[in-house]
Amino acid sequence: MLNSATRQHPAGLGNSSGLLGCYLMDHIFQIGVSGLVPAVANYRYNYDDGRANGIYIPKFRNVNEQHPKFIRGYGMQGGSQRGMLPTNLRQIPGFGAEYKKLVREVKDAAPFSIGMWGEMLARKENRVTINKEVKDKWGIPIAHIACSHGDNEHAMAADALESIKEMATEAGFEITRTNERLAPPGLCIHEVGTARMGNDRKTSVLNQFNQSWDVKNLFVTDGACFVSIGCQNPTLTMMAITARACDYIVEEYRKGNV
Numbered sequence: 001m002l003n004s005a006t007r008q009h010p011a012g013l014g015n016s017s018g019l020l021g022c023y024l025m026d027h028i029f030q031i032g033v034s035g036l037v038p039a040v041a042n043y044r045y046n047y048d049d050g051r052a053n054g055i056y057i058p059k060f061r062n063v064n065e066q067h068p069k070f071i072r073g074y075g076m077q078g079g080s081q082r083g084m085l086p087t088n089l090r091q092i093p094g095f096g097a098e099y100k101k102l103v104r105e106v107k108d109a110a111p112f113s114i115g116m117w118g119e120m121l122a123r124k125e126n127r128v129t130i131n132k133e134v135k136d137k138w139g140i141p142i143a144h145i146a147c148s149h150g151d152n153e154h155a156m157a158a159d160a161l162e163s164i165k166e167m168a169t170e171a172g173f174e175i176t177r178t179n180e181r182l183a184p185p186g187l188c189i190h191e192v193g194t195a196r197m198g199n200d201r202k203t204s205v206l207n208q209f210n211q212s213w214d215v216k217n218l219f220v221t222d223g224a225c226f227v228s229i230g231c232q233n234p235t236l237t238m239m240a241i242t243a244r245a246c247d248y249i250v251e252e253y254r255k256g257n258v
Contacts, residue, residue: 001195001220002130003141012130014195014212020205021128023193024147025120025229028074030183031157032115033164035176037080041109054079055114057167059231061159070155072121075231076164078114112173116160119231120185121152128194147185157182190234192223210245217258221245 002021004013012020057076061067092102126147134142161180168175185191198204201213210225212218221242223234230237252258 002128002143009214014205014214014218016214017202017205019124019196019203021194022124022126023122023196023227024126024128024145024185024191025122025193025226026147026185027188027190027229027231028118028120028149028153028157028182028185029115029188030179030181031118031161031164032076032078032113033161033168033175033178034111034113035168036109036174037112037172038109038174039172040080040082041107043082057114061156067159069159070152072119072152072156072228073231074116074118074156074160076114076116076160078112080110080112082108082110109174112168114164114168115179116157116164117188117231117233118153118156118160119229121150122193122196122228123150126185126193145186149182149185153182190223190229192226192229192234195220195224196227197225198227209248210241211248211258219245219249 001014002012005011006013009015011018014020055076055078057078059073059075061073062071063073092099094102127145129144129146130141131144132141136142161178165175165178195205197206197208197210199208201207204213204227206212206220206225210219210221212220221238223238225241226234226237249258
């Protein structure tokens with residue numbers, strides 16, 4: 001849309017508000033710990049060679065009480081799996097059936113990992129613009145992305161790390177690795193924002209049905225319409241918003257409005 005500027009839309013298609021490209025967000029993540037679960041070392045290998053699912057710890061900050069250092073919150077994802085090949089595989093002697101038995105039945109702690117996925121606040125300065133001086137191989141000006149974490153994200157990440165450490169320690173897990181650095185925005189690949197919806201054409205790009213205020217037959221139904229990201233994966237919300245927009249399009253087309 002930014003590359004579709006015309007005489008009628010000099011700042012980009014559907015950008016009368018001047019907010020197209022602004023309020024870019026991505027989940028904050030990569031904060032977490034990993035290690036071993038000694039308590040399962042005595043269990044025999046169960047031949048699944050994988051996990052049916054992991055664990056998810058829902059948001060618990062800023063639910064009933066306001067945290068003093070940050071707003072919004074984070075969820076946690078993790079899992080534990082012991083594969084057929086134990087950590088001391090190379091030290092196991094033998095060959096053939098007896099060797100296979102030792103490999104499968106050796107006493108070995110299971111590895112685990114737990115990480116946080118947190119909400120990034122919508123800030124106008126986190127945005128996408130067009131660099132008209134640099135073009136791709138098709139001659140199209142490329143996107144310039146300026147996005148960084150703010151104080152709220154860093155405070156949330158610090159709290160999440162301490163919470164994960166506390167949980168792992170209380171569970172009797174052995175922490176062997178800690179990641180204290182947030183991944184750069186974009187690495188989680190949950191980017192949303194930049195064409196926000198709203199009730200006022202002066203402060204949003206789309207209306208509540210994902211329809212451009214400026215171009216009536218233009219609809220944007222992906223994550224660009226989000227005004228906040230939450231801490232959950234955004235895909236199901238995108239699908240729900242798209243379904244709602246499609247119902248609206250059908251009805252408006254029937255009325256002759258689009």
